[in-house]
Amino acid sequence: MHIEHSPFLGWTVRDWATAYRERSLTPDSLLTLLEALPAGDPAWISLVEREQLALQLAELEQRLTAVQGDLEQLPLYGVPFAIKDNIDAAGWTTTAACPAFAYSAERDATVVGKLRAAGAILIGKTNLDQFATGLVGTRSPYGAVPNSFDPDYVSGGSSSGSASVVARGWVAFSLGTDTAGSGRVPAGFNNIVGLKPSKGLLSTTGLVPACRTVDCISVFALTVSDAQTVATIAGGYDATDPYSRPNPNTAPVAVGSQIRLAIPDTLEFFGDSQNRAVFERSLAAFEALGAHICTIDFAPFKQLAEQLYYGPWVAERTVAVQDVLARMPEAMDPVVRGIVENGRAYTACDAYEAEYLRAALSRQINDSLAGFDALLVPTSPTLRTLEQMQQEPVLYNAQFGYYTNFTNLADLSALALPAGLRSDGLPAGITLIAPAWHDRALADLGKRWQNHLNLPLGATGRTLSAPLPPCAGPSEGSVRVAVVGAHLTGMPLNFQLTTRNAVLVEQTLTADHYRLYALAGTVPPKPGLARSDSGSSIIVELWDLPIARFGEFVAEIPAPLGIGTLNLADGRSVKGFICEPWALSDARDITEFGGWRAYIASLQNA
Structure with a gap:
């Protein structure tokens, strides 16, 4: 049966949630989805057995009972997903795509359990x-996964199947891994979103390692x-993963109205004029x-990229499969074996020398990104056919990773992010890259991009049913602060917000029970806001301030001012200046x- 016969083609997490909330669907409808899956699809290594599905549905019913039927407490209730093997x-x-390596897992990976x-x-x-070694999607005994737009072309890898089943609408989301670009290249080749989180944000406990020090789920x-929702649910510090890290909550949680992007000073497409054209349209x-x-100078990025496959980090892959x-x-x-052998x-001395180089180049790279919201690059410089990959399996793989x-x-x-179709009908993508923990800010900008273009979703033919919503309240990891005077945009103390990665959300009004005063003798001049029975609505700006920077900000507020809770005209309550x-x-x-x-x-x- 072809996917066009499935009633759930291309449903997003929001679509599934709406159907369950409106009771037009029950989770046992997933049996219909299972029956619609075509036999022999190389994107899958294993599919859920009917008994396994029945057990999951029974557990889901127990979870729903435990929360007294409140679907809000089960944000992924009944949503089908897939994971890289x-x-x-x-x-x-x-299996890690090696049948001789296969084992039966006794417990869920941390992210799967969440x-x-x-x-x-x-x-x-x-x-x-x-073993997640490659960016092509062809190095598997289970077969090459074809591109979801044209089967003559590669799907990208190593997370080939995970990208394919999302692009064709079989599941709402999937998990992949990304060590060298495996969570981004297949997204670009299949017209979908690929979220590569900060290292340590998603636990790697329960993951077969590739390069353990740099692996990301x-x-x-x-x-x-949807990608942000999944990452938020699956993420968080995990003491069982020695490379897991708690989010310091110091990074911006959104991008301001004035977007600041860096691009490489030299752009490489390896002769692919169609990918170049899509990137120029994206600019x-x-x-x-x-x-x-x-x-900005791209030389340090390029030099560091070469270390992953042409330096001692290859030995990490050797350790993983030794x-x-x-x-x-x-x-x-054979190609994988040749790489890991x-x-x-490399010697231990080589490894330390490479680490010193990595640290130096990483510092250069992060310094060069200061002052920008993101580095904008093509997800891949080019796209190749399956036949071409057979001729140059290593060279073309390296080209795919040029920007990853x-x-x-x-x-x-x-x-x-998807960036549109080439003149031959194949997709090309762009990637936004920023320092660690800027994940929420990238997602904010990504939503604005996706709303702006409103491209078809994957290979499903569907488009957004409604604009992607901005965050209604303060983003996780931030405090929403109302400012009324010297901290407003363009005012003398606004730098106390901007230098702490605060982002302007909106201009709005307080409730109508406040009075505003010009305080005497303050430098720079400052107002005082006070609650009153005979007040009025006062204009304020709302800023989202990273929660770890909130204490620094408050410490600089002089008497008689302080931070309390303000009521807004629309009924919201936020932290704000009081006198x-x-x-x-x-x-x-x-x-x-x-x-x-x-x-x-x-x-x-006057």
């Missing part, structure tokens, strides 16, 4: 370049909102969104001006 799920076989606890239903495990989805589209674009390599090398894909040539291989070595976060009553006796009541800017303007015009 180097990630464990209890009761499933993990997704199931949120109500998600595992449909299957997906094909990959063996990644998320594929049709929309940025114009970002400029239409108001972005300011500057070039048992298979020693006992049954013939079980490995090279790791034996450096990311984890430099401790960066990344978000791959102690004793300072108001000699202050001028300026409520009639409706806001601090109008009062300052009146002084300048």
Whole structure:
């Protein structure tokens, strides 16, 4: 049966949630999805058995009962998903695309357990370049996964199957991994979103390692909102993973209205004029969104990228598969075996020298990104056919990683986005890259990009049913602060917000029970806001301030001002500036001006 016969073609997480909330669907409808899956699809290594599905549905019913039927507490209730077959799920076989390596997992990987606890239903495990070594999607004994737009072309890897099943609409999201670009290249080749989180944000406990110090579990989805939702649920510090890290909550949680993008000073497409054309259109589209674009020196990025496959980090891959390599090398894909065998040539001295170089280049890279919201690059410079990959399996693989291989070595976060179709009908993508922990800010910008273009979702033919919603309240990891005077945009103390990565959310009004005063003797001039029974609405700006920077900000606020809770005209409550009553006796009541800017303007015009 073809996918066009499935009633759930291309449903997003939001679509599934709406159907369950409106009771037009029940989770046992997933049996219909299972029956629609075509036999022999190389994107899958294993599919859920009917008995496994029935067990998951029974567990889901128990979870729903435990929360007294409140679907809000199960944000992924009944949503089907897939995982790359180097990630464990209890009761499933993990192969890493090497049958001789296969084992039965006794417990869920940490991320899988979190997704199931949120109500998600595992449909299957997906094909990959063996041991996650490759960016092509062809190095698997289970077959090459074809591009979802044209089967003559590669799907990209190593997370080939995970990208394919999302692009074709079989599941709402999937998990992949990303060491050298495996969570981004297949997203670009299949017209979907690929979220490569900051290292340590998603636990790697239960993952078959490739390069353990730089491995990341990644998320594929049709929309940025879905990818962000999944990453938020699956993420968090995990003490069982020695490379897990708690989010310091110091990074910006959104991107301001003035977008600042860096691009490489030299762009490489290896002769692919169609990918170049899509990237040039993307630059114009970002400029239409108001972005300011500057070039930066790409040489350190390129030099660091070369270390991942042409330096001692290859030895990490050797360590990961050393048992298979020693006992049954013939079980490995010849190209994969050739790559990991090279790791034996490096010494401990080589490794330390490479680490010193990595640290130096990483510092250069992160310094060069300061002042920008993101580095904008093509997800891949080019796209190749399956036949071409057979002719040059290593060279073309390296080309695919030109804009991806450096990311984890430099401790960066990344978000791959669809950018439109080439003139031959094949997709091309772009990627936004930023320092670690800028994941939320990249997602914010990614939503704006996806709303702006409104491209077809994957290969499903569907488009967004409604614009992706911005965050209604303060983003996780931030405090929403209302400012009323000297901290407003363009005012003398606004730098106390911007230098702490705060982002302007909106201008709005307080509730109508406040009075505004010009305080006497303050430098720079400052207002005081006080609650009153005979008040009025006052103009304020709302800023999202990283929660770890909130204490620094408050520490700089002088008496008689402080931070309390303000009521807004629309009923929301936020943190904001308030004034102690004793300072108001000699202050001028300026409520009639409706806001601090109008009062300052009146002084300048007097």
